[in-house]
Amino acid sequence: MTTADAPTTVLDLAALVAEQTRAGFTPDRHGRPSRPVRRQRAHAARDARRHGLVAAGVATVALAAVTPAALQLPTDDTTLELSAQGTSLAPAPAAAAPAVAPVVVNASSADPATADLFKAGDRARRQAEQAEQAAAAERTRAAEAERARAEADRAARVTSCGADSSYGGVADSVQTVGNALECVFPGHDVLGVGSRGNASDHPDGYALDFMTTDGDAIADCVMSNADALGVSYAIWDQRINTGSGWKGMEDRGGATANHEDHVHISFERGADPDVSALRSCT
Structure with missing residues (x-):
């Protein structure tokens, strides 16, 4: 049998087995492939591992080349722990939420339109207060006038009902x-x-x-x-x-x-x- 180049992938190995089968390399009495087939498979697996290690090395070199420029790992207050069991990253303390300050609108620092609105509001409030004060004063005057009229009516009932008897000449x-x-x-x-x-x-x-x-x-x-x-x-x-x-x-x-x-x-x-x-x- 002419020995071909060792297969480098699983697909190549499968193709080789199929070719050997067609060529008369049939399984032995235990159902396993014949010795030549097994030997050929071992060579193929070894070559695959070799090619995998070479590819991993190339990838490692490429990653090392780009890591300094693209990846900046923190060095302060952060601990990276890498182990065979897993990777853990101790988180930094959570920052306190910023306090929300109340919004205070200052009419003097607002734009002219807003300042005019504030002035108009103050003017309307003063006018309403003045109107209420005037209404209260008018109610007070009306109540006093009503009391005066009632007093006059009572006085009239006392002195102006027309009674003028002398009762026989009393004092x-x-x-x-x-x-x-x-x-x-x-x-x-x-x-x-x-x-x-x-x-x-x-x-x-x-x-x-x-x-x-x-x-x-x-x-x-x-x-x-x-x-x-x-x-x-x-x-x-x-x-x-x-x-x-x-x-x-x-x-x-x-x-x-x-x-x-x-x-x-x-x-x-x-x-x-x-x-x-x-x-x-x-």
């Missing part, structure tokens, strides 16, 4: 208070000067009787403003009040004698009454 101060009380509590018969069988202020014109069976409001109003009206005392519903609260009286035998059908009001001599105090009773 002027008593007439003034009587007329004001009629404005506040209209619809009652009012008696003034009259004779009485016991000690009384009626004969001298310093007492008034408001005829009513529902005199609580009149009696309380008079005594609540006793100093302003010049009232010395009042009697109502078998009770008397001289300025220190209501106190019960003895039974005098009848509704009129017990003041159950009228409110009796006695006045100080020489008083100068201020009937405007009766506005609190309206």
Whole structure:
């Protein structure tokens, strides 16, 4: 058999086996290729290894030539550990995330258009504040005017209702208070000067009787403003009040004698009454 050049690749070896088979190199009784075939395969494997080592060397030289220019390995704070089991690279400490500073817009450093917007906003805010202040002042004036009108109405009800009775010739101060009380509590018969069988202020014109069976409001109003009206005392519903609260009286035998059908009001001599105090009773 003519020996050809040793095969250098697996494909070449396969082609050689096929050629030898065609040439009569058949497997032995154990199913293995004949000795010449096995020897030829061993030569082919050795040549393949030789060619592989040569190629690896060429690749190593080429890598060494380009590595200095293309690959810069770190030399500080980084450890490369190469071993047969694997390759490990100790990572560098993670850098802290940068703090995000708040964005502050300064109108003085902004562009003219932005500065104009800021100025317009400030102007609108000032105008709104001024408008609210003006509205608040107007509401205050309106409330004060309403209070003044209500006060005038109460004063008119006290002094301008048209009551002008003299009550039989009572003192002027008593007439003034009587007329004001009629404005506040209209619809009652009012008696003034009259004779009485016991000690009384009626004969001298310093007492008034408001005829009513529902005199609580009149009696309380008079005594609540006793100093302003010049009232010395009042009697109502078998009770008397001289300025220190209501106190019960003895039974005098009848509704009129017990003041159950009228409110009796006695006045100080020489008083100068201020009937405007009766506005609190309206």
